[in-house]
Amino acid sequence: MTRVLLVDDQPLVRTGLRVMIDAQPDLEVVGEAGDGAEGVELAGTLSPDVVCMDVQMPGLDGLEATRRIASASEGPAVLVLTTFDRDDYLFQALEAGASGFLLKTASPEQLVDAVRVLAAGEALLSPAVTRRVIxxxxxxxxxxxxxxxxxxxxxxxxxxxxxxxxxxxxxxxxxxxxxxxxxxxxxxxxxxxxxxxxxxxxxxxxxxxxxxxxxx
Structure with missing residues (x-):
């Protein structure tokens, strides 16, 4: 069972993500956080395999939270989820240590597939993202x-x-x-x-x- 932590300041978004993820027999949401600071704390106490991380949040934003989580030894993989298709978010997320980057407009199938990819120790590097890295x-x-x-x-x-x-x-x-x-x-x-x-x-x-x- 892959353990997933959700970090997003919008309760409605977290609820939607939880429904999609918990519907899978191999995935389980083990916790939710409403801001980056709480996300960092729960990542350390709940030991999730994958963290689904929003970018824009009050207080500690998702990019800095990702950096702190990724810097931990044997920490979880971080999948950054954002509404905004911006290169600055993409590259800051990658340089912060995110293992994947996905827009919130993605389908439920793309989301759960991304979680599985990260849980398997790989990274979500789509051709579109690769082109932008190039x-x-x-x-x-x-x-x-x-x-x-x-x-x-x-x-x-x-x-x-x-x-x-x-x-x-x-x-x-x-x-x-x-x-x-x-x-x-x-x-x-x-x-x-x-x-x-x-x-x-x-x-x-x-x-x-x-x-x-x-x-x-």
């Missing part, structure tokens, strides 16, 4: 990026997987492209994240473009 970080910098020594630790196969990951491919798609099993790809991705010292594949994609390892 647009933000993929353009050559006026100054040459500093050498990233961590990248030299990757094996040839890990580097190949990393490039496909940076293109926004899922583990299943990478497995098909390389004619290997999905379990093998998961192992490669885990090794890549470990060697780069990043939390998840979203952060890895940002690292790929910032370092110049992959160019748009």
């Amino acid at each position: 647009e933000r970080f993929g353009a050559p910098s006026p100054e040459a990026p500093a050498p990233d020594e961590a990248l030299t630790q990757l094996t040839d196969r890990e580097a190949e997987v990393f490039r496909l990951l940076a293109d926004g491919l899922s583990n299943v798609e990478i497995a098909r492209r390389l004619y290997v099993g999905e379990a093998t790809v998961k192992t490669h991705v885990s090794n890549i994240l470990l060697k780069l010292g990043v939390r998840d594949r979203v952060q890895a994609v940002v690292r790929a473009y910032r370092s110049g390892f992959v160019r748009a």
Whole structure:
């Protein structure tokens, strides 16, 4: 059973999310918070697997709450939910450590699928989000990026997987492209994240473009 914490200042929104999530046999809402500070506190006491986090809230907003939750060792994955399709929210959420970003206009199926993806240890990196990451970080910098020594630790196969990951491919798609099993790809991705010292594949994609390892 995947444990989910809801953080949103609107009770009606939390109720809607709870109904959608609790209707799934493998998902369970274990708590609700009305602001970021309460969300951080409950994330520490309830030990959820996934936190569904609103952005605009009174007091501590969702971006700072995400940063605090993501900084905790072995903390839950954070799925940022927002009404506003804004690049500043997207990139601030990713840099704060969010593992996924979803608009509240998404369907119930997209929401529960996103929770399952994050609970499985992956990240919700849709092609649309990948394109925006590329647009933000993929353009050559006026100054040459500093050498990233961590990248030299990757094996040839890990580097190949990393490039496909940076293109926004899922583990299943990478497995098909390389004619290997999905379990093998998961192992490669885990090794890549470990060697780069990043939390998840979203952060890895940002690292790929910032370092110049992959160019748009």
